[in-house]
Amino acid sequence: MSNLNKETGTPVVKRGLAEMLKGGVIMDVVNPEQAKIAEEAGAVAVMALERVPSDIRAQGGVARMSDPEMIQGIQKAVSIPVMAKVRIGHIVEARVLEALDIDFIDESEVLTPADNRYHILKSEFRVPFVCGARDLGEALRRVGEGAAMIRTKGEAGTGDIVEAVRHIRKVNEDIQKVASASDMELMTLAKEMGAPYELVLQVKTLGRLPVVNFAAGGVATPADAALMMVLGCDGVFVGSGIFKSDNPAQRAKAIVEAVAHYQDAALIAQVSKGLGEAMRGQSVTQLEDKDKLAGRGW
């Protein structure tokens, strides 16, 4: 019995962790203290990074993978899964995070892309990856490369939910189009979306994405988080929205409860009381195209 055929790093095991995060909130944290606040609030995982997206936006410069020492400090501080970001296409940053025994890698448009043409071939890694997407085609291209989880991109660091809503609406619309198409139409749809045909077939059979899909990019309030659940997301990433607000611990807890009980408006009203000011934010309509992060990656 001890010589059993034990397999690690398989697609099943990688997607399995994403399945276990469903219905939960993943919070951006920049140090062990914030990670503990997130865990105490009930986060299902934390995303360790040096600067939250709104600071990256404000300060500019090149945004890279975080300092391994900081990541390890966060791994020691909490028992929930720890995720970290790498630049799009940066194979070595990803190998470094894998060597740090990270639980999940986000190949993220929030960091400055390292490769303008290719995303990482994620199937070659034992660690699972999550990637951003704005529509079904983009989501399935990432799944085709081996992503174990998708998040709609939204517009990170703005505190404006409008792009997150647009992206999940678009994914849903595309899925409906595939689900209602005849078999004869699928190859043409695959071509138009730029998506692998086999995965388009899978979407038609399942009636949803073949992997877990979280919302990201602009969630600032408990109601924002619940809105993304109502629109069909499996869970929510909150970046700047928590630790750029007046009362991070209470807001974090309120967002966790709003996601668990997203259909209960009375409860959302209750937890939304007296949270103080949300992150000030920046309306997406006032951003110039060059300042939008969602356009990074393809």
Next chain:
Amino acid sequence: MKIGILALQGAVREHAAILKQLDVETVNVLYPGDLNDIDGLILPGGESTTVGKLLSRYEMLSPLTALGQSGLPMFGTCTGLILLSKHIIGSSQHHLNLMDTYVERNAFGRQLASFEADMNIPVLGHAPFHAIFIRAPYIVKIENEGCPLLEWDNKILMAEQGNLLAAAFHPELTNDTRIHEYFLQKVKKYRYS
């Protein structure tokens, strides 16, 4: 027969899909009121810290403990095993405080140590069960009426104690319905007793 699935967070839809395949009605449990009229309860995999906190914030712990003590069949997978245990190693906390198990969280390590393997579980018959372990806990020690159903490498990976059943792995991520059927036998016994 109606089975409740604790639906605060985690792999809820997978358990519901397996029970649907077995033609069993399910209801998502979010509030204490949802516990009325169920014949069994599934505690799915998820993040135990999150689920534990939500259970205590919404005053679900004592009604669940009372139901477990009164004989309602409960089946916990991964996080569910941690919730059922009386003892969590390295922590003074417990949640439902029902099974006489000492459980170690994330006992195999972080995600890179997550694995899948075929395991022989005698109560399920000869065919091996494909078990999927995700940042899994295991039972270090079991006492009193607790009984191991699967042991490997000095680790207890599945156990039962009267009306309670727990697995360190995720049968809900497979298409194999045997463990759910084993649980439903407990439910039938309870219902007709």
